[in-house]
Amino acid sequence: MTRTVDLNADMGESFGAWSLGDDAGLLDIVTSANIACGYHAGDPDVMAATMKHAVAKGTGIGAHPGFPDLQGFGRRRMSVPHETLGNMVRYQLGAAQAMARAAGGAVRHLKLHGALANMASEDMAMARACYQAALSVDPEIIVMVLAGTAQQQAAQELGCKTACEIFADRAYNDDATLVDRSLPGAVIHDPAEAGRRMVEMVQEGAIITASGKRIPARIDTICLHGDTPAAVAIAADVRRALQDSGVGLAQFSGAVL
Template identity: 45%
Template sequence: MTPTAVVGIDLNADLAESYGRWELGDDLAMLEVVTSANVACGFHAGDPTTLLRVCRAAAAAGVRVGAQVGYHDLAGFGRRFIDIDPDDLTAEIVYQVGALDALARAAGTSVGYVKPHGALYNAVVSHERQAAAVVEAVCLVDPTLPLVGLPHALSLRLAEAAGVPTVTEAFADRAYRPDGTLLPRSEPGAVLHDPEAVAARVVELVLEGSLTAADGSRVEVRADSVCVHGDSPGAVAMATAVRRALESAGVDVRPFVAPREG
């Protein structure tokens, strides 16, 4: 395979999604593998103690902390679309980023980027009012914070127009539609489970800038960061397999560099 201009890739994972006595994922083990941590902000998952603990561990591991903002939907884990008023959504995102940044600073680090979670992440690919609300929130908090999203997402286009740095993302363990969007979790085969197959797929994506969609067609996916979900069964083994395969292929696994950071 012939490498593209991308010679390095960031690995990120959704962390701090435990809540009280309910535990989800192995955050500490994932922090030994990834280079960026999408830390829940308490709206779709996570409690203050968990968030602070993960921020401390991320700081100790030298892993960048990002605010994973979502709908106010603990019961649905943020995976249900909410037709929220854009002004309310903007305020809720400002609130989430601000709360996490306070915890991160108490842990010796700070919020380095913003990434929507779950249903909000998918909504802002094309939902104009919610995409604009997300971008407005970032601008209000800190317009130098990079915004993470799918390539060609409306949220990223609006962010670029507003002067906000953008970071394109791919998903290691999710199936894609031919148009480059994610196959909904409600459909068979939406989540991939074989660590070695997923690892090979990520290497292909990074070196070739494309992968095979669910219907067998090829789809272009050029990304600055690859997400390995921290809440999936066997998440640590999968993340480890992905990182090992990338490094074996000569790919530099390191934190992303947003356009205005380079």
């Protein structure tokens, strides 16, 4: 049976007069889109336009909630009570659902953004608070998790539909978390290197860390960040490398762990 994997990208991250990323270019490549919900990026007009384009392309739509941090693009850590955190997730998911429905589509998955995601990958109680909130809005939503982290443990404990994710353009620590962006080599800018790494990881069924350690992992989807200068080139090279290696591309099913 042919191995298949989903390709996802974060998008809808422009705001007002400020434009970020080539969403149109990415939508020609990916199979799933994580659309910003207005807290870390995006605004109502950007959300509406991005949802419309995703529906036209037949791309799977996901809500991409983050911390309320437009200035820091949601990449600054915050201390938020779990009850408030849950309501923040509900609020952003609700906005995404409304915009998707108006565009003739529907939200099928949820993926945490930035510092919120990084913190939840280290703290299972925090991840559980976020996912329980999303499930209280839509019990059938697919939760996209960072493979091999506390996010995956929380989703498994909740018994919800799950898609396990690895990153094409980020280096990994030996505990399956992402290398901090402030450190050298944390972000991969070479499209050919990104494509080679993803083929290797998918074929081995493992996360390969910066030190060379192999961490066995379920890999359902690969993240292609949309906010880097080489984003579209990296996405295209990853897609081409996977297809050349015999890996098929398809939206994830969201099987329970």
